[in-house]
Amino acid sequence: QQQVKQSPQSLIVQKGGISIINCAYENTAFDYFPWYQQFPGKGPALLIAIRPDVSEKKEGRFTISFNKSAKQFSLHIMDSQPGDSATYFCAAKDAGGTSYGKLTFGQGTILTVHP
Amino acid sequence: EAQVTQNPRYLITVTGKKLTVTCSQNMNHEYMSWYRQDPGLGLRQIYYSMNVEVTDKGDVPEGYKVSRKEKRNFPLILESPSPNQTSLYFCASSLTGTGGEQYFGPGTRLTVT
Numbered sequence: 079q080q081q082v083k084q085s086p087q088s089l090i091v092q093k094g095g096i097s098i099i100n101c102a103y104e105n106t107a108f109d110y111f112p113w114y115q116q117f118p119g120k121g122p123a124l125l126i127a128i129r130p131d132v133s134e135k136k137e138g139r140f141t142i143s144f145n146k147s148a149k150q151f152s153l154h155i156m157d158s159q160p161g162d163s164a165t166y167f168c169a170a171k172d173a174g175g176t177s178y179g180k181l182t183f184g185q186g187t188i189l190t191v192h193p
Numbered sequence: 194e195a196q197v198t199q200n201p202r203y204l205i206t207v208t209g210k211k212l213t214v215t216c217s218q219n220m221n222h223e224y225m226s227w228y229r230q231d232p233g234l235g236l237r238q239i240y241y242s243m244n245v246e247v248t249d250k251g252d253v254p255e256g257y258k259v260s261r262k263e264k265r266n267f268p269l270i271l272e273s274p275s276p277n278q279t280s281l282y283f284c285a286s287s288l289t290g291t292g293g294e295q296y297f298g299p300g301t302r303l304t305v306t
Contacts, residue, residue, distance in 0.1 A: 084235070112294070121197075121283050121297030122236070167235055179224050179243070179290025180251060183235035 081105050082170050084184025092192050097155040099187045101168035104149065108170035112181070113142065113153050116165045125166070126153070158191045165189070195220045197298035199284050205304045206274055214269045214301050216284030224290040225267040226251070227259065229280040230300075236283065242267055243290055274305040 084101045091097050101111075112127035128135045128142045128151065135142045141154040155162055168184040197218045206212055218225065226241040228251075238251030242261040256278055258270040267286075271278060284298040 121299050123297065124294045179226065179241055179287065180238050181295060185233055185235045
């Protein structure tokens, strides 16, 4: 049972283009939605995160859009660069209870930015 | 430097031979967790620990054991590894379980033949 569904599995964009990765969740108890970036041979690293009381968060070229009613959130990478080529994971964290601290991850998106 | 370290980074072993993957963090974090990463499945939590001597199962705990005798260390034990445990394993830590960012180690690539 995949509680966080991520699409697309892979994405190819040209340098300067916009990369968009989408995630949908089912558990309304999720209260924290981070995006992680992973380069080959490395562990995931936090890129940007949002809580459900806001609809958008922007940090530099990276923006999270959050739609609580639709239970969807997305990552937008503006002016995509070859250095952004990596695997991106969306995730969601439960507010507590038996899932204390657990991050539920999406399946991942392999982003390739062509120069 | 604040970090999560794992050892070994790569391991090839045979079915049934007990192994331990170590994890250590130097950030005085209370919360530590193990994940496995498999293609098309993302990362799935194996076990987590809220503090010393407090551990609990994640989504895929079968075939794994953990212990938390010291705050900084959280080893993952495979008592009798099987080929379906071939995977990429990550240890992570955060200040608390209700906190935000989890910091991940560099990963351990395990192959069980």
